[in-house]
Amino acid sequence: MADNQKKIVPINYTSRDFSSIRDDLLELAERLYPDSFQDFSEASFASLMVDAVSYVGDQLSFYLDYNVNESFLDTAYQFNNILRHGRALGYKYTGRPSTYGPVALFILVPASTTGIGPDTAYIPILKRGTQFSSTTGLSYTLIENVDFAAPANTVAVGRTDTTTGAPTHYAIKAFGTVVSGQFVTDRVKIGAFQKFLRVRMATPNLSEIISVFDTDGNEYFEVEYLAQDMIYKELPNMNYKKDNVPSVLKPYVVSRKFVVERDTRDTYLQFGSGKENATLEVADPQSVAMDVYGKTYTTSLTFDPTRLSQNESLGTVPQNTTLIVTGRMTNPGNSNLAVGQLTTVNTSHFSFGKSIDELNASKVSLVEGSLEVDNEVPIVGEVSIPNSAEVKQRVFDTFPTQNRAVTQADYENLCYRMPAKFGSIKRVSAQRDPDSQKRNLNLYVISEDPFGSLIQTNAAIKNNLKTWLNQYRMINDTIDILNPYIINLGIEFSIRVISGTDKYSTIDACIDALAGSYESGFFIGESFSISDVYQILGGVAGVLDVLKVRVYCKTGVDYSSATIDINSNLSPAGDQLIIPQNAIVELKYPSTDITGKAR
Secondary structure, eight states: OHHHHHHOOOOOTTOOSHHHHHHHHHHHHHHHOTTTOOOOSTTSHHHHHHHHHHHHHHHHHHHHHHHHHHTSTTTOOSHHHHHHHHHHTTOOOOOSOOOEEEEEEEEEEEBOTTSSSBOGGGOOEEOTTOEEEETTSOEEEEOSOEETTOTTSEEEEEEEOTTTOOEEEEEEEEEEEEEESEEEEEEEEEOSOOTTOEEEOSSSSEEEEEEEEETTSOEEEEOSSTTOOEEEEEEEOTTHHHHOOOEEEEEEEOSSEEEEEEOSSOEEEEOOSBOTTOOOOOOOHHHHHOOOSSOSOOOOOOOOTTOOOOOOSOSBOOOSEEEEEEEEEOOSSOOOBOTTOEEEEEEOOEEOSSOGGGSOHHHHHHHHHTOEEEOSSOBBOOOSOOOHHHHHHHHHHHHHHTTOBOSHHHHHHHHHTSOGGGOOOSEEEEEEOTTOSSSEEEEEEEEEOTTSOEEOOOHHHHHHHHHHHHTTBOTTOEEEEEOOEEEEEEEEEEEEEOTTSOHHHHHHHHHHHHHHHTTTOOOTTOOEEHHHHHHHHHTSTTEEEEEEEEEEEOOSTTSOSOOOOTGGGBOTTSSEEOOOTTEEEEOSOHHHHEEEEEO
């Protein structure tokens, strides 16, 4: 009994890495087995065994810590694991963002028989889905029909008769909206029935699922969640000429449905659990809201207007067929364009007021072949994919919103959650309008150009944002979507270097350190910390002391015209530059906007 008690050795469970485990094993071996193991040099067998056990222990500790960390949103690191936690809390990852922008479209139409004005029979409608490409090799798609016969279009003489000078053709200029990316089609073979079928798309970077059909002609519809039965379809408005509304929304109850899930690269279609012969009947709203059977009372139940049936199958699952999935694949890199870069027509789709048989084929061919495109304003938006930390913060902000906008944080979070197919923004700030006596909000949004510099958000993205927010805002809230002022700053610094250190290389290191610290940019209304500049410069190798830092406004060509009085907007301690809530700071060209001297 005494011998057994002597062999009981307390184990240190805090030893989890290779070095600490190895030290503990060496201590145990020297104490308990002094006669068996005496040589613990690096080339000895005993050292080999101790190192092997330490290595295994280190590996097990690592994976234990990893699995525990990835089980919680606060400590998760892997991007896909953060997305899984986010889905459980209501966050929907939209994938790579798209960019929207207006474009000018030009066609040449034969003149009428009188020579006065174009022949209206040959004025077409350019159909959405027309494909364009830029000088940089990026693809863009027209998202709306463009009617060249609209009265607001510009009409000018395009060609004249060389003999008489009479017009023979007229040029018509119209405007449309394009989105980055191009249409692609995936064919997915489906086998026997499987509950909650999950299908992965072969095409990466899908920003939008356009349509899903099976080989039997059945259409499947995207919904927000599988319990949702009602969708809204866009139908042509037959009374368009009178009320000037091109499309109407009509509610439909559907049984074939799916939700879209995304990770860092791939897109998945998640179906429900229903069989092919499952029926879906629209229920009386009263029966949906009140389930009364044998009881003489009822509890307070909510009524979801998007769920109009009591079918628990969560939708019909395709089986023994092939799915034909049409989607829009966005550009793999930066989809922003500068002015005049969208110039090539890849494929075009036209429709005329009369059938092709009633028109002259050569004239139709001339009209279709004359199509030209040009972007007279930049096509911009936020094109960078959020990192793990940013997605985690968006998940935290999504859960309290509960699909409604009440607070400032709710509105800002909903703006960032706008689906990628509607465009994206770089920064947003929601503020109460101080000049309004009602619940009016000022929503400041900003985008970035192809080179990563701040630029005003275009009208197309603002209109999409307005439509997106309208379904969440409080009924008595009014929102003005505005452009914040862009304040371009420059930084001058003076440092003292350590004796023997090269001054010029130290200055370059200081500029690189400041440029890297401000690479992610600022938020709207965020103050500029001058004390942070001192701290960053002081941490650069070779810097003995930071003598002076001066912040000033950059103006002139390629810079914003907005300025701020630096001295009047310093904090009392002089360590902060207070920025107005309707402005945003930018270091546009760090390599030239940051300068320094060394002693």
